[in-house]
Amino acid sequence: MIQRAFSAPGKALLVGGYLVLDQEYESYVVALSSRMHSVVESKPSDEIKVKVISSQFNNDTWEYSILKNSAGNLKPLEINGLKNPFVEKTILNVLNFFNAKKSNVNYEITIKIFSDPGFHSENESKVMFNGKKKFNFHKKTITNVPKTGLGSSACLVTVLTSALVSVFLNDFNVNNEENLSLIHNLAQVAHCQAQGKVGSGFDVAAATFGSILYQRFSADLINSLPSFEDEGINYGEHVLNLVNNTDWHFTHHRIQLPKGLRLIMGDVNTGSETTKLVAKVKAWYNDNMPESLNVYKSINDGNSKFISSLTIMNELAGSNVEEYNLILKEIEQGEFKHKVLTDISESILKIRSNFRNISKEGSVDIEPAVQTELLNNVIKQRGVLTAMIPGAGGYDAISIIATNDCNIKKSSDSSFENVTFLDLKQENFGLLEEETSSYDSFT
Ligand SMILES: Nc1ncnc2c1ncn2[C@@H]1O[C@H](COP(=O)(O)OP(=O)(O)OP(=O)(O)O)[C@@H](O)[C@H]1O
Numbered sequence: 001m002i003q004r005a006f007s008a009p010g011k012a013l014l015v016g017g018y019l020v021l022d023q024e025y026e027s028y029v030v031a032l033s034s035r036m037h038s039v040v041e042s043k044p045s046d047e048i049k050v051k052v053i054s055s056q057f058n059n060d061t062w063e064y065s066i067l068k069n070s071a072g073n074l075k076p077l078e079i080n081g082l083k084n085p086f087v088e089k090t091i092l093n094v095l096n097f098f099n100a101k102k103s104n105v106n107y108e109i110t111i112k113i114f115s116d117p118g119f120h121s122e123n124e125s126k127v128m129f130n131g132k133k134k135f136n137f138h139k140k141t142i143t144n145v146p147k148t149g150l151g152s153s154a155c156l157v158t159v160l161t162s163a164l165v166s167v168f169l170n171d172f173n174v175n176n177e178e179n180l181s182l183i184h185n186l187a188q189v190a191h192c193q194a195q196g197k198v199g200s201g202f203d204v205a206a207a208t209f210g211s212i213l214y215q216r217f218s219a220d221l222i223n224s225l226p227s228f229e230d231e232g233i234n235y236g237e238h239v240l241n242l243v244n245n246t247d248w249h250f251t252h253h254r255i256q257l258p259k260g261l262r263l264i265m266g267d268v269n270t271g272s273e274t275t276k277l278v279a280k281v282k283a284w285y286n287d288n289m290p291e292s293l294n295v296y297k298s299i300n301d302g303n304s305k306f307i308s309s310l311t312i313m314n315e316l317a318g319s320n321v322e323e324y325n326l327i328l329k330e331i332e333q334g335e336f337k338h339k340v341l342t343d344i345s346e347s348i349l350k351i352r353s354n355f356r357n358i359s360k361e362g363s364v365d366i367e368p369a370v371q372t373e374l375l376n377n378v379i380k381q382r383g384v385l386t387a388m389i390p391g392a393g394g395y396d397a398i399s400i401i402a403t404n405d406c407n408i409k410k411s412s413d414s415s416f417e418n419v420t421f422l423d424l425k426q427e428n429f430g431l432l433e434e435e436t437s438s439y440d441s442f443t
């Protein structure tokens, strides 16, 4: 019995929301310390069987037998009629990919999934700690536990893809760029198919590659895949060609927040309305051309200035420590004189102002008034560089970039009474292989 373990980080899209749905625009995505995990056990078998267990959520279990249809495509069938589209599509795409490569897929595979605190509401849960990992256990099934917007499905698909690929690809190595690209491409296909739509994919990209500047791939790459049910279609060949032999023309460049700064995530409400918000913004954009294009270009100018200013801070931290320490002191004192600080502050204010205009014109709550008031109070705090509403916006979260010593989390200011500051931080790395012993007593 071979055993391996993997983990992938949640995400926060700091700038680039909505625009990143268009290949033209770049986004700034921070990977978070809340991670999801997969522990895989496999042994050769006379036929392929896959069992996925999520013991934290009422011991949810999905068990698949694999059928071969008339065209030779492998179809996972959950033996108890249970549904988890993200698990099913991941198994479908990985199996058909390796089947097309003529790899032996006859293994009995058991994969245990774990999610760190942070992905879901901790209410009505029991914390279990084995001395290495801490997980919350719920008496409810996964779909009945409120989510927090960190990208649980993207992480699930990424760690599940990695677990399965590690069974069929003996020398699978998360430090190998080609292997990472394989995981990314397979996971994007499965995630989009499971969601029934093609978002920008920033969440799967962050789960795979970590904190990144990200520009999306063309949705046509995935939308043009045939269905594995299509008569006479060798689905696996199409997946193999898309995943291995196609340039996706997307970009991901590693980033990290400048030295001495950290990300603080505030949870304001559970649940996110991303799909509805995206539909409303798209309608506003199409109904208000060409003015809406000008608004997007203004937002993109803000995004670019934010990104370039953080790059300058990273360079100064290395090339001019004295100047950089003065910059950090200005943030701590709440008096921005240095151009790089005024540029960052003004770029986010410009982005937020444009999003408030879209909110008003499109009747869509990207930055609702209550969040505007909260953010305006947050940025007055000493040690805070800037603050924004991550991703699609709405009511559920705020992101803050602050100095390591900023004590906003301990503030008694009544403005923050509805904010739960999450116990997580930014991480640079995406997919990691973990020590299987870290999960002892949970597995
Ligand atoms: N630990 C887990 N075990 C099994 N399935 C999971 C787990 N975490 C997430 N999922 C799957 O992902 C689904 C949630 O994905 P969905 O796209 O609805 O939200 P999301 O955008 O990923 O959520 P969020 O960004 O809030 O984390 C769950 O209903 C479940 O099918």
Ligand SMILES: C[C@@](O)(CCOP(=O)(O)O)CC(=O)O
Binding pocket: 012, 013, 016, 017, 018, 019, 020, 021, 149, 199, 200, 201, 202, 272, 274, 278, 390, 391, 392, 393
């Ligand atoms: C609105 C969008 O650009 C970002 C959504 O981010 P989040 O799910 O709210 O973290 C959608 C997308 O990129 O797929």
